[in-house]
Amino acid sequence: MRQLHPIRYSLTRLSILGVAVTVLMPPLVAQEEADTPADEVEDVIVVTAQKREEVLQEVPISVQAFTAEALEESSMRDMSEVITLVPGASEELSNNIGLRRYQIRGIGQALGDATVGYYFDDAAFYVYGQAFAPMGRSFDMERIEVLRGPQSTLYGNGSMGGTIRFITRSPDYGGFGASLRAAYTDTTDGGDGHYLDAAVNIPLGSKAGLRLVGGTEDTAGYQLLAPTGDDEFGEGEVTNYRAIFNTTPNDRFDFRLKIAGNQADQEGGTLLSALDPTTSASQSDADFVDGEYELASGTFTIGLGSASLTSTTTYIDIPTDIRIGLIFPLSPTGFIDILTGTDGEALNHETRLVSQNDSPFQWLVGVYYTDSEISSFSLVEPMVFPNNEGLSNSEAISFFGEVSYAFLDGRLVALAGLRSFDDDRETFNNSFSAQLDPVTFDSVNPRFNLAFDASQQANYYLNVAKGFRSGSFNSPDVCALHQLGGLPCSVAVDSDELWSYEVGAKYTLKGGRLLIDVAPYFQDWKDTRQAVPVFGLFQDYQVGDSELYGFDFALDYRPANISGLSFQFASNWNNSEFTAINPAFAAATGAQNGDRLPFVPEWTATLSASYAWAVGDSWAGLASVGLSHLEDQLGQFGLGGVRGDTRDLLRARFGFSNERFGIYLFGTNLGDEDGAIYAQQPAGGVAAFTQDHPRQVGLELTLDF
Numbered sequence: 001m002r003q004l005h006p007i008r009y010s011l012t013r014l015s016i017l018g019v020a021v022t023v024l025m026p027p028l029v030a031q032e033e034a035d036t037p038a039d040e041v042e043d044v045i046v047v048t049a050q051k052r053e054e055v056l057q058e059v060p061i062s063v064q065a066f067t068a069e070a071l072e073e074s075s076m077r078d079m080s081e082v083i084t085l086v087p088g089a090s091e092e093l094s095n096n097i098g099l100r101r102y103q104i105r106g107i108g109q110a111l112g113d114a115t116v117g118y119y120f121d122d123a124a125f126y127v128y129g130q131a132f133a134p135m136g137r138s139f140d141m142e143r144i145e146v147l148r149g150p151q152s153t154l155y156g157n158g159s160m161g162g163t164i165r166f167i168t169r170s171p172d173y174g175g176f177g178a179s180l181r182a183a184y185t186d187t188t189d190g191g192d193g194h195y196l197d198a199a200v201n202i203p204l205g206s207k208a209g210l211r212l213v214g215g216t217e218d219t220a221g222y223q224l225l226a227p228t229g230d231d232e233f234g235e236g237e238v239t240n241y242r243a244i245f246n247t248t249p250n251d252r253f254d255f256r257l258k259i260a261g262n263q264a265d266q267e268g269g270t271l272l273s274a275l276d277p278t279t280s281a282s283q284s285d286a287d288f289v290d291g292e293y294e295l296a297s298g299t300f301t302i303g304l305g306s307a308s309l310t311s312t313t314t315y316i317d318i319p320t321d322i323r324i325g326l327i328f329p330l331s332p333t334g335f336i337d338i339l340t341g342t343d344g345e346a347l348n349h350e351t352r353l354v355s356q357n358d359s360p361f362q363w364l365v366g367v368y369y370t371d372s373e374i375s376s377f378s379l380v381e382p383m384v385f386p387n388n389e390g391l392s393n394s395e396a397i398s399f400f401g402e403v404s405y406a407f408l409d410g411r412l413v414a415l416a417g418l419r420s421f422d423d424d425r426e427t428f429n430n431s432f433s434a435q436l437d438p439v440t441f442d443s444v445n446p447r448f449n450l451a452f453d454a455s456q457q458a459n460y461y462l463n464v465a466k467g468f469r470s471g472s473f474n475s476p477d478v479c480a481l482h483q484l485g486g487l488p489c490s491v492a493v494d495s496d497e498l499w500s501y502e503v504g505a506k507y508t509l510k511g512g513r514l515l516i517d518v519a520p521y522f523q524d525w526k527d528t529r530q531a532v533p534v535f536g537l538f539q540d541y542q543v544g545d546s547e548l549y550g551f552d553f554a555l556d557y558r559p560a561n562i563s564g565l566s567f568q569f570a571s572n573w574n575n576s577e578f579t580a581i582n583p584a585f586a587a588a589t590g591a592q593n594g595d596r597l598p599f600v601p602e603w604t605a606t607l608s609a610s611y612a613w614a615v616g617d618s619w620a621g622l623a624s625v626g627l628s629h630l631e632d633q634l635g636q637f638g639l640g641g642v643r644g645d646t647r648d649l650l651r652a653r654f655g656f657s658n659e660r661f662g663i664y665l666f667g668t669n670l671g672d673e674d675g676a677i678y679a680q681q682p683a684g685g686v687a688a689f690t691q692d693h694p695r696q697v698g699l700e701l702t703l704d705f
Contacts, residue, residue: 044512049145049165051154051364052354057506060413060451060461062148062519062552064570068169071138073610073624075653075666075700077195079136079144079164084628084649085606086146087552087572089162092599093678094690095271096289097219097236098135098264099320104148105523106548106576107161107498108599110531110637111540112472117151117159120166120260123297123314126158127344128394128425129374130318133164134293135262137240139181140199140213142167148552149521150467150500153417153447156368156398160467160498168258169199171209171246177201178705185698188672189278190222191232193696208247215240221267222694223280233280236266252303263292269322272689275676281688284325286337293318303356311351319343337381346372360406364417368398376429388431396423396470402447410453417447423470433477439492441471459506467498472529474539485534486588493540496527515556523548528578530598530637532589543637544581546597550574564612571605589638599678601631618658625652635680645675649692655700662702669695 045056049063056065066082076082083089083102092108094100107115109131118125118134125134138144144166151159181197195217202210221235240262248254268282269289280287297314321341328336352366376390402417426438447465454460472493479489504519527542554570576597585591596602608626615621627650632643650671655664672695681687 045143047143047145048167049147051352057508057515058453058459060449060459060504061463062502062504062517062521064146064148064554066138066144066146068138068141068143071141071144073622073653074608074626075624075651075664075668077138079133079138081668082136082138082144082146084604084630085570086148087554087570087604087606088148088550088574089146089572090599090601090604090630090633091677091690095132095322096264096266096269096291098238098262098266099132099289099291100135101131102133102164103599104146104162105521105550105572106574106597106600107467107523107525108530108597110529110598111538112493112529113158113469115158115160115469117155117157117163118166119155119163120295120297121168121256121258122299122310122312122350123258123295124156124348124350124368124370125293125295125316126348126370126372127316127318127346127374128370128372129342129392130344132291134166135238135240135264135291136164136166137197137215137262139197139215140169140179140211140242142169148519149463149502149523150465150498152445152467153400153402153419153465156400156419157396157421157423158469160469160496168242168244169211170256171203171211171244172201173203173206173209173248175201175203178703180703181700183666183698183700185220185696187220187222187693188695189231190694191220191235193218193220204247207249208245211242211244211246213240213242219266219693220696222278223268223272224277225268225280225282225285226273227283228285230285231277233282233285234267234270236264238262238264254301256299257297258299259294259296261292261294263290265290270690272691273687275674275689275691278674278691278694282324283327284335284337286323287325288321288323290321291318292320306355306357307353308356309351309353312349314346314348316346316348317343318345332382338378339381340376340378342374342376344372344374346370348372360410361403362406363401363403365401366399368400369396371395386431388429390427390429390431392425392427392473394423394425394470396421398422404449412453413449413451415447415449415451417449419445421445421468421470425471425473427473429475431477432475436473436476436491439471439473441495443468443470443495443497445497457508461504463500463502463504465500467500468495471495472540478537478539481537482532482534482539486584487532487534487539487541488582488584489539489541493529493542494527496525496529496542498526499524510560513558513560515554517552517554519552521550521552528597532585532638533636534588538636541585542582543578543585543591545579546577547579548574548576548597548600550576562611566610568608569606571603573603574600575602576600585638591638596634598634598637601633603629603631605629615656619656620658621656622664623652623654626650632675633677635678642679642681644677644679644689647673647675647677647692649673657702660703660705662700662704664700664702665697666700667695667697669693670697671695 092101147163151163185193197215217238219236221232223234225233242260245257271281273281299312379387400419404415445466450462482489502521507516525546531538606628610624653666676689678690
């Protein structure tokens with residue numbers, strides 16, 4: 001009989017406990033109502049996940065909120081670390097330290113638009129053809145909200161698996177302030193690194209303010225560059241900035257202007273050819289992968305009495321550049337340099353009108369428009385192959401709305417929403433033997449929600465929603481090669497869509513010291529799109545249908561008898577598999593009904609604890625520890641079932657601070673986990689892997705005034 005991994009065994013028991021909690025909680029809640037003193041008050045987090053302010057524990061969907069303070073206590077500076085705290089989410093693959101892809105609840109991206117929507121406040125981070133998430137640094141953020149499950153009604157194209165929102169900290173009109181974070185880090189079997197983050201708050205009178213945030217980081221190299229023997233290859237440099245101007249001249253008008261940018265440059269990138277030793281896929285010390293984005297947005301909100309009008313316009317520019325050097329005997333020098341790059345631009349706009357009254361009838365209506373293009377190039381030096389240039393455009397408009405009505409004195413709320421989507425897309429490439437005709441992709445996406453406020457301790461909900469993303473294009477010439485391989489390749493790939501059915505319960509017990517969140521769900525994914533390789537060349541396909549069902553369980557506990565101590569646990573179990581694969585793909589790739597979807601760990605879980613205590617009259621101590629467990633996940637579709645590795649990521653932080661100064665020791669990946677996140681190893685093809693950054697320990701100094 002096969003023995004379960006100890007951590008998986010523990011997770012199994014915890015998830016069984018989660019199911020038991022769901023079943024047994026109602027009578028426990030009844031007893032809690034009788035026993036809880038009336039004067040105990042919970043510390044609440046307010047979120048805007050549904051585009052209106054709500055208490056987190058009362059939002060009738062699956063949503064997490066990570067405050068900047070909580071992330072700092074866990075020594076988490078980037079979304080690539082935060083994603084390990086999200087049940088049912090994981091990193092798919094990455095090209096460099098700032099170019100990463102994520103999935104939520106099993107909805108992997110493959111090619112085409114992302115399946116996770118990203119927002120900075122109300123600004124949509126969307127560019128046609130941009131596959132990667134923004135490098136969301138957590139320093140001086142107000143919070144990061146993660147919405148699990150399709151959010152297409154409110155957030156549109158691409159939010160099939162969920163939406164991640166970076167909520168930035170607003171200027172404080174009340175006074176000048178500044179914060180500084182500086183650290184030195186050491187990487188096992190690698191070099192050293194350091195970072196410096198700073199934020200300055202400048203009031204401009206009593207009704208306006210400016211907040212400036214910036215940071216720089218040098219990350220250690222730890223990869224072996226086989227041709228030269230350099231074992232600290234892969235160093236990276238990250239710079240980011242953010243400036244926010246906010247003015248509120250009266251209680252009915254607010255205007256916010258934001259300018260932000262991030263640049264992540266790395267030697268070689270994150271792709272590896274081997275794990276033991278950790279070996280870069282690069283063949284030259286001149287290889288690099290550089291990613292960058294610049295964003296400017298303006299938002300105004302006008303109070304109209306019984307409603308508020310919010311309008312946001314955003315401009316985004318996202319260039320990337322890659323250089324790969326390869327041995328090539330047919331070249332005059334025996335070596336070639338491949339230079340590739342993209343430059344994506346978008347103008348995005350949303351205007352919405354939201355009811356603001358005490359009526360049982362509430363509503364929201366809005367319009368969203370995007371005009372986006374992405375140019376691409378690739379060239380080979382010396383010129384062995386012709387240069388390649390491409391240009392793709394997307395112009396899309398959406399209309400959306402939601403209405404709700406509260407029954408039983410507001411305790412039962414029924415909601416219905418709808419979003420229409422119409423997207424005109426075209427693509428050109430000078431290498432195509434025949435240019436493609438423009439195509440219009442459209443979709444209509446409803447949502448239904450029923451929320452029941454059973455008591456001060458218990459909230460229940462039912463959420464049914466449809467998710468979607470727009471279509472894409474394939475190269476007609478690569479399609480011809482795929483057809484030789486037996487695949488039904490199409491140059492225009494239609495939208496895939498997803499129906500999600502979720503029930504959830506949120507409990508607030510022990511006067512707010514114990515929070516429990518449970519959410520079983522089922523997702524029916526029609527025309528599932530996957531990236532399928534033939535002769536080493538990937539194309540976008542609708543390979544068939546899939547079904548995904550799972551269970552989220554989370555709790556947050558702060559014992560009353562030990563002030564400053566807290567525990568958090570979150571987990572997901574899911575079964576995500578193909579149910580109706582097109583026979584042509586089964587014959588050509590060996591994929592079968594019942595196979596797991598790529599990029600989806602069956603189990604994810606995270607457990608953390610922190611303790612804060614007073615040291616004398618003016619100092620405080622902090623100790624925190626956390627463990628994230630992510631089971632192995634399949635690589636790309638059709639690559640022989642190659643899996644990554646199960647990973648257990650341990651982190652810790654310990655230090656002291658007063659109102660102005662702080663000093664902390666911290667560590668990430670303390671177990672020095674070196675398994676693969678992503679793995680591909682096709683027969684006769686190129687092996688490629690990504691992995692977590694090795695064990696890193698550091699010393700951080702903080703200054704606040």
